[in-house]
Amino acid sequence: MKLTHFRDLLAVVQTGSLRAASRHLNIAQPVITRSIRELENELGQVLLERHSKGATLTPVGERFVRRIESVQSEIQRAKEEVSQWAGDYTGQVSIGLSPLTCMTLWPPAISTFNRQYPDAVTKMQVTLFKPVEQKLLEGTLDFWIGSIQKDSISQRFTVELLMQHDRRIAARRGHPLLDAKSFDDLVGANWVRPSLDDRSAESDLEEIFTARGLPLPKVAVESSSMLSILLTVANTNLLTFLPDQMFQLMPIAQFCAPLENIPPLSSDPICLVYRLGLPLTPLAERLSDLIRKAAHNYTLNMQMQDL
Missing domain, CATH: 1.10.10.10 (Winged helix-like DNA-binding domain superfamily/Winged helix DNA-binding domain)
Incomplete structure (x- = not known):
């Protein structure tokens, strides 16, 4: 053969x-x-x-x-890796990012990466982990970064924690429930249910209300698209959950606001995932380092704001 x-x-x-x-x-x-x-x-x-x-x-x-x-x-990866170790930083990096990391960690990382390695090609797709799990195992995807439960991933992968993050209830600016003080005040409200991670969005949202002895939330829209969720919330009286980082992004902050009186809820950490036993190519390692740096800087900024 x-x-x-x-x-x-x-x-x-x-x-x-x-x-x-x-x-x-x-x-x-x-x-x-x-x-x-x-x-x-x-x-x-x-x-x-x-x-x-x-x-x-x-x-x-x-x-x-x-x-x-x-x-x-x-074979193609091996050829490019040899060239990169020899100092020729050409070839491609193929990665997957969750919607959150695409909107927060990706911009500063790719800005520096493209400036440092102008001849490299980055193939990026916004995706959850499950749809690209096989691609990671096959080597057609270098790494994936997103929010995920570490113990839910096969031992065939290396999982590196990048940062913790929380979720806040989000509403449009001027929403009548912006001053709500507890989940009790949200009974009867309609929701956009996000399905932006690999656990069950349905059970996750329901468990929050069930644990507090409240009626199940009324879900009017369910979406896996961060853009459609933001547009829906900004133009209706529907509520949703958004990662805490989202409220610092422009122009999102102009149209959506957190319910400040209700404490944030913890979420799965942001992790870097790649195939166990296969080191990243030099270009992929450099790009992942820049995303690590972006995560580190974000964590420091959040700590400074809490002081």
Whole structure:
């Protein structure tokens, strides 16, 4: 089994046909056909179904391609890592960030990173942990940062605590409940239920009221989009929970405010997560260091405000 076999199969999958793969790789079509046939013979399985409009993967082929995509990613990572250790800081970093870290820790980190490493490409996606867990294991994602319960993560990952954070009840400016003094005053209010972390948003919100012996909250909107939550709260009388850090961001502070008389509620810590046993590439390590620094600076600022 050769790397050229993987290259040719992936080219067919990406382009949709043997002919298109031939043009893409600038290799004669019979060569690609022979390469894939050799691979199928070695595996003893049919990987592609040929038809008049192109080629599609068989169920076995789909599983095999997922594996070799991981292999290709590791090879590319290894090449870039060698270059970076030699001082050539090119290549890419692929990361996932929760909505909170994207809006708070990401801006200062990427500003410095792009200035220091102008030839690097950063691929960033805003996501929860679960949707990218497999990508982290496969090596197609360097690391993920967000709010998560450490004991809920597989031991196949390294989990590094970056900072603690709290949640506050949020409402639009001028909301009639802004002066509420307890959860008792919020009975009957309508809520936007955020689903911005990997635990059950439904049980989390309900447990807060149940623990206080209060009727269950009335949920009018549920969303996994931080932007839609902010817009909804800013334009309605709905309440929601927001991370404490959000109220310091412009223009959010102009439209949403915390219910200051109700104490904040603790939330899962912000953590850096990456695959156990696989060190980050030099570029990924430098970017993660800048995010660590942003988290450290934020914690210091919060401590200064509490003095």
